[in-house]
Amino acid sequence: MEKHYTNGDITVVWKPDICQHSTICWRNLLQVFNPRKHPWVDMQGAGSETIIAQVEQCPSRALTWFRNSEQEK
Template sequence: MKKIYENKRIRVFWEPEKCVHSTNCLRGLPQVFDIHKRPWVNINAAEAEEIKRCIDTCPSGALSYEMLEMDKQ
């Protein structure tokens, strides 16, 4: 399963079966990654660059991203 969360700046991919529960994402950007919320990824709660940097700390590849053009819908 691959879920996608996106806005104009960034597209985040979530593959739960790859997650090793390091909690890097939850500790790194708790306003974006919150397992108590639905959806658990709030893509608009931080700048795309911050989300990118946080996802770069994901050790398993469960979270990945693609940066998008600002003017792309």
């Protein structure tokens, strides 16, 4: 069951089924990805470009993103 998180500009999609819990996302950008919080993704924690750069580091592609004005990548 995928989850969507948006800041109005971009949307981050998280697929928990394929998340490897590698911790890369929250070790690098805890302001946005904090597994102790609910919801665990805070889209106000950083700017869109910072969030995009981190999402693209996800090794399993459990995290993906799209601009709200475009199609999902």
